[in-house]
Amino acid sequence: MADSRRVTLKDIAKSLGVSVNTVSRALTGKDSVGEETRARIKAEAERLGYVPNPMARSLVLGSAMTIGLVITNPSNPFYARLISAIEHRGRAAGYSLMLLLTEESPDGDQNAAQTLLRWNVDGALVVPAVQGDGEHWARLSDAGIPLVCLNRDLADLELDYVGVDYERGAYEATRHLVASGARTVCLMEEDLPISPVADRIAGFRRALADAGLTGERVVSVPTRRLESLALPWEPADAYRLAQEIVRGDRLPDAIMVGNDYFALGVYRALTEAGLRVGEDVLVGGFGDHPFAAYLNPSLTTVALPSADIGVTAVDLLLRRMKGQDDHDRDHDRADKRRLPAELVVRASSRRGVT
Structure with a gap:
C-alpha cells in the first residue's frame, strides 16, 4: 500500500541533503537562500507532492493569511x-x-x-x-x-x-415607473428587518413624494429562508399576494418588487388574470438576475454592483x-x-x- 503520510519539510531536506531550516527559508521566499538552491528545493518539493501546512505556516509568519x-x-x-x-x-x-x-x-x-x-x-x-x-x-x-x-x-x-445605494436605486426605479405613466405604484418588499429593505422603501416613498403622488402601498412578502435553504426567495408568496392585489378594488398602475424572484410570481398572477405586463400593469424588479432579460416581456430591474x-x-x-x-x-x-x-x-x- 502506498504511503499516504503527508510530505514534510524534513522529507525534502533529507532528499536533498540540506537542513530543514534551509528548506523552510527557500519555500517562504527568504532572501538568505541562493537562487540555485531555492530552485532545487522547489523542484524537489513539487516532485514529492509537498503541500504547505497552513496552521504551521501561520505560526511561522504570525498570520493565518x-x-x-x-x-x-x-x-x-x-x-x-x-x-x-x-x-x-x-x-x-x-x-x-x-x-x-x-x-x-x-x-x-x-x-x-x-x-x-x-x-x-x-x-x-x-x-x-x-x-x-x-x-x-x-x-x-x-x-x-x-x-x-x-x-x-x-x-x-x-x-x-x-x-x-439601495435608496437611490429604488428612487430611480420608482421615478421611471412614474415617468412611464404610473400614478399608483405598489411596492412588494421582503419582510426582513435589514438595511437594504429599509433603504428601498425609503427611496420608493421619496420618489412618490417628489412626484406629488399619494396613496403609497407597501406589501410585505414572507421570506421562507429558514424553511427552504435551496433558494433565497420564494416566488409563491409574491404570486399569492399579487393575486390579492389583482382581485382588490384598486389595481395599481405599476408594481415594483424588492427582488426579481418576486417578479416571477407577479408575472404569473397578472397573466392568469388576463392582464398584460408592461401594458395594463408596469412591473419593475431589483437585482437583474440572469433570467430577468429572458422573461416575456423582459423585466425592467436594478442591476447591483456585486x-x-x-x-x-x-x-x-x-x-x-x-x-x-x-x-x-x-x-x-x-x-x-x-x-x-x-x-x-x-x-x-x-x-x-x-
Missing part, C-alpha cells in the same frame, strides 16, 4: 458573484478564503464570529444575519480582527461597510489589516461606502415596447 467571509445564502446570485470577486481579489493578495454560512440564523451569526476568532483570521467580510444586536461582531473587531460589513449595515456599530462591492471590500479590509488608511480621514472612524446601482429599462415598464 486567511480572510473570513460570512454570508447568508450562496444560492443568491448576488452573493455568488460577490464570493467570486472576493476570492479572486484575496488570492491575488496571497490570502485564502474561509467561507461560513449563517442562513439568516442569529445563532449561526454568533457561531461564525466565534469560529473566525478561534481560527485567528487576518480579517473578515461579513453579511450580518437578520436579527441580533451585532455585539459579537463588535467583539471580533475589538479583539484586533479588522471587519467590513457587506450589503447590510450595522448602523449602531462603528464598523466599516461596503454595500449598494463584483465591485467584493473588490472594494477586500481592498478596504487589506488596508485595515496593514494599518493603512486614507490621509483625509481618521483611521479609527468607520468607512461607510454605498456603490451606485444601475437601472436597466426593459419592456415590462414601457407600454407598446416588445
Whole structure:
C-alpha cells in the first residue's frame, strides 16, 4: 500500500541533503537562500507532492493569511458573484478564503464570529444575519480582527461597510415607473428587518413624494429562508399576494418588487388574470438576475454592483489589516461606502415596447 503520510519539510531536506531550516527559508521566499538552491528545493518539493501546512505556516509568519467571509445564502446570485470577486481579489493578495454560512440564523451569526476568532483570521467580510444586536461582531473587531460589513449595515456599530445605494436605486426605479405613466405604484418588499429593505422603501416613498403622488402601498412578502435553504426567495408568496392585489378594488398602475424572484410570481398572477405586463400593469424588479432579460416581456430591474462591492471590500479590509488608511480621514472612524446601482429599462415598464 502506498504511503499516504503527508510530505514534510524534513522529507525534502533529507532528499536533498540540506537542513530543514534551509528548506523552510527557500519555500517562504527568504532572501538568505541562493537562487540555485531555492530552485532545487522547489523542484524537489513539487516532485514529492509537498503541500504547505497552513496552521504551521501561520505560526511561522504570525498570520493565518486567511480572510473570513460570512454570508447568508450562496444560492443568491448576488452573493455568488460577490464570493467570486472576493476570492479572486484575496488570492491575488496571497490570502485564502474561509467561507461560513449563517442562513439568516442569529445563532449561526454568533457561531461564525466565534469560529473566525478561534481560527485567528487576518480579517473578515461579513453579511450580518437578520436579527441580533451585532455585539459579537463588535467583539471580533475589538479583539484586533479588522471587519467590513457587506450589503447590510450595522448602523449602531462603528464598523466599516461596503454595500449598494439601495435608496437611490429604488428612487430611480420608482421615478421611471412614474415617468412611464404610473400614478399608483405598489411596492412588494421582503419582510426582513435589514438595511437594504429599509433603504428601498425609503427611496420608493421619496420618489412618490417628489412626484406629488399619494396613496403609497407597501406589501410585505414572507421570506421562507429558514424553511427552504435551496433558494433565497420564494416566488409563491409574491404570486399569492399579487393575486390579492389583482382581485382588490384598486389595481395599481405599476408594481415594483424588492427582488426579481418576486417578479416571477407577479408575472404569473397578472397573466392568469388576463392582464398584460408592461401594458395594463408596469412591473419593475431589483437585482437583474440572469433570467430577468429572458422573461416575456423582459423585466425592467436594478442591476447591483456585486463584483465591485467584493473588490472594494477586500481592498478596504487589506488596508485595515496593514494599518493603512486614507490621509483625509481618521483611521479609527468607520468607512461607510454605498456603490451606485444601475437601472436597466426593459419592456415590462414601457407600454407598446416588445
